[in-house]
Amino acid sequence: WEQVKLGDKSIFDVQSGGTPSSKEDSYWGGNNNWATLVDLPADDFITELYSTKRKITSAGLKNSSAKLLPAGTVLVSTRATIGRVAIAREQVSTNQGFKNIVITNSDKALPEYIAITATMLEDKMKSLASGGTFNEISKTSFETLSIPLPPIEHQREIVAELEAEQKLINANKKLIKIYQQKIKSKIAEVWGE
Numbered sequence: 001w002e003q004v005k006l007g008d009k010s011i012f013d014v015q016s017g018g019t020p021s022s023k024e025d026s027y028w029g030g031n032n033n034w035a036t037l038v039d040l041p042a043d044d045f046i047t048e049l050y051s052t053k054r055k056i057t058s059a060g061l062k063n064s065s066a067k068l069l070p071a072g073t074v075l076v077s078t079r080a081t082i083g084r085v086a087i088a089r090e091q092v093s094t095n096q097g098f099k100n101i102v103i104t105n106s107d108k109a110l111p112e113y114i115a116i117t118a119t120m121l122e123d124k125m126k127s128l129a130s131g132g133t134f135n136e137i138s139k140t141s142f143e144t145l146s147i148p149l150p151p152i153e154h155q156r157e158i159v160a161e162l163e164a165e166q167k168l169i170n171a172n173k174k175l176i177k178i179y180q181q182k183i184k185s186k187i188a189e190v191w192g193e
Contacts, residue, residue, distance in 0.1 A: 001149060001150040002148070002150075003149070004146065004149045005143060005144060005145065006101060006144075006145050006147065007144065010104075011103065011105045011109055011149075012101050012103060012109070013102040013104050014099055014100065014101055014142060015073075015100045016065065016098070016100070017066055017067075017093065017095045017097065017100065018065030018093075019095045020064040024059075026059050026060075027057055028056060028057065028060060029055060029057065030056050030058060031055060032056050032091070032093055033091065033093065034055055034094065035049060035075060035094040035098065036052070036053070036094070037077055037080070037081055040077060040085070040086050046085050046086065046087060046112075046116070047084070047085070047086035048089055049087065049088050049092060050089045050090055056093065066094070067093055068093050069091065069093060069100050070091060070102060071090055071091060072106075073087075073092065073102050074086070074087055074088075074103070074118055075087075075088060075101075076098060076099050076125075076142075077098055078099045078125060078129075078137040078142060079096065079097035079134050079136040080134040082125050082126050082129055082136075083121070083122030083125055086115070087112065097136075099137070099142045101114055101118070109149065110152065110156065113155035113156075114147070117147040117148065120147075121145055124145060125142070125145070128142075128145075
């Protein structure tokens with residue numbers, strides 16, 4: 001399959017995030033989603049992001065480097081904790097700990113497929129990261145990363161197969177929780193609690 005760089009402007013537009021001043025109350029508590037790492041749980045393979053814990057106002061967007069990104073944008077954490085991935089299902093902005101892949105050519109790439117390939121770039125991103133307090137991958141370095149890009153029909157098949165497998169994994173996680181609780185209950189019964 002063809003290898004394409006994330007910086008290929010004919011398919012993608014990589015956007016960084018930003019943070020409005022925390023000293024300005026009028027920037028916070030608005031209606032605009034503003035994603036941080038907290039919104040991408042570590043146990044999610046790929047987070048489906050509909051809403052964020054923190055919100056910013058239009059003034060917060062206007063007076064910071066945060067940008068409102070369209071639904072379908074793939075969010076990749078690239079600072080401190082590198083490699084968590086989400087698909088924005090609603091418009092979202094992010095803090096500067098993310099590089100955000102806006103798909104500009106939907107005939108060439110599916111957000112779900114790009115998210116899957118982004119999860120496989122974690123080790124490569126970590127090797128390119130640098131920094132003082134936190135390791136971080138720059139936008140320039142991020143855009144040099146290459147991914148395989150099969151025809152859109154193959155992407156759909158790959159996504160469908162992985163989504164089916166993810167459903168099995170999620171069902172098994174539920175079973176584990178149920179049986180862990182049964183074990184705890186049985187132990188409590190044996191000990192007369």
